[in-house]
Amino acid sequence: MPFPKKVLLVVNPIAGDVDKTELIENIESKAKSQGFDLAVYRTDGENDRQAIEQSLQDFQPDRVLVAGGDGTINQIADILQGKPVTMGLLPLGSANGLATNLGISGDWQESVEVALGEHISCLDGMMINGHLGLHLSDLGLNARLVKNYEEGEVRGKWGYAKEVIRTLSEHDLFRVRITTDTETVETDATIVILANATMYGTGVVINPEGNLCDGKFEVIVATRFDIIELAKLIAGATELDPEVVRTFCTTHAEIECLEQQALFQIDGEFMGPVDRVKAHILPNMLSVAVPAVTEGVK
Structure with missing residues (x-):
């Protein structure tokens, strides 16, 4: 898969109780140096799903990076299912179950390289009691x-x-x-x-x-x-x-x-x-x- 041209970064500000400023600045720097468009959305627990769906419609990214824990990742995966968009994981939660299974490092600098990289896999999900x-x-x-x-x-x-x-x-x-x-x-x-x-x-x-x-x-x-x-x-x-x-x-x-x-x-x-x-x-x-x-x- 070619390098992404449009990237939406979804950040959960409270995940992992760590400051996300450096991570966001790092990805903004990569956007400038590598020539892709970047939009950033920070979750706040208020109508996040509607806002993210609107961002997908307006911005039409080909890659969505998710900086947060399993709850944030599940929420974005639910929104993206069936869409021609690749998800990149920046695991910042306490357990990071999906990232662990995919072999994605808990070091955010390493995970950014993977999330923006060319290696892609399919992912099944399970619908469980809705x-x-x-x-x-x-x-x-x-x-x-x-x-x-x-x-x-x-x-x-x-x-x-x-x-x-x-x-x-x-x-x-x-x-x-x-x-x-x-x-x-x-x-x-x-x-x-x-x-x-x-x-x-x-x-x-x-x-x-x-x-x-x-x-x-x-x-x-x-x-x-x-x-x-x-x-x-x-x-x-x-x-x-x-x-x-x-x-x-x-x-x-x-x-x-x-x-x-x-x-x-x-x-x-x-x-x-x-x-x-x-x-x-x-x-x-x-x-x-x-x-x-x-x-x-x-």
Whole structure:
């Protein structure tokens, strides 16, 4: 793909709690030296979708750079799906799940080079209960961890480790019926994962067979709290006890909570308790700039 001629930079000013001035100035300098037109939009939480859609219509960029966390990236991906525009990621959030899966550095200077570069990959999405999901969503154990971390007072790795211990002590089983393209299964579960990608933003590989642009996603269910198998799952092991961890590859899935609601999160955003989740794949919904080594990334 040729170098972009028109670039829209969407910046979330509060993402990552860092000043974005240097980043914006760097991209403005590149626009002057490399000869592309640049427009900058700063989100403010007030009618951002309408304003960005208007910018796309008026400016007609061929590349949209997104400086923010997974929430901002999901919002822009939802706007861009199906449009002939490539998205470039400048990950500035706390987890940066999609960027991690694409091998995009958390160093903004490196990510700018990738976001403006010529290496492009397709990206599937998942429509989950009416919301766009790009990498990993789940019911149960990890969703409780997301909730606990959001409510906790300590940030960073220490805060996360603290909430892992707390979450494991609070775990419980819930009964689900899982329907995929090929089968229906009823089972107890401690976690049910809808996985388009391979890993969480922390770098933990949860779905070694995941592929971001194969037109399918995986449903992974741990049927009981087995600390050894959960540790193997978290470590990215491929040889798991089928009596504890099961994986289904599919294009559609429905998870029904049969006896009680389960906590649910989409790409790191806590969505609250649910009694049913419906998901389907959105194949090749978007093109995204990637590092050369991950072009055509799994």
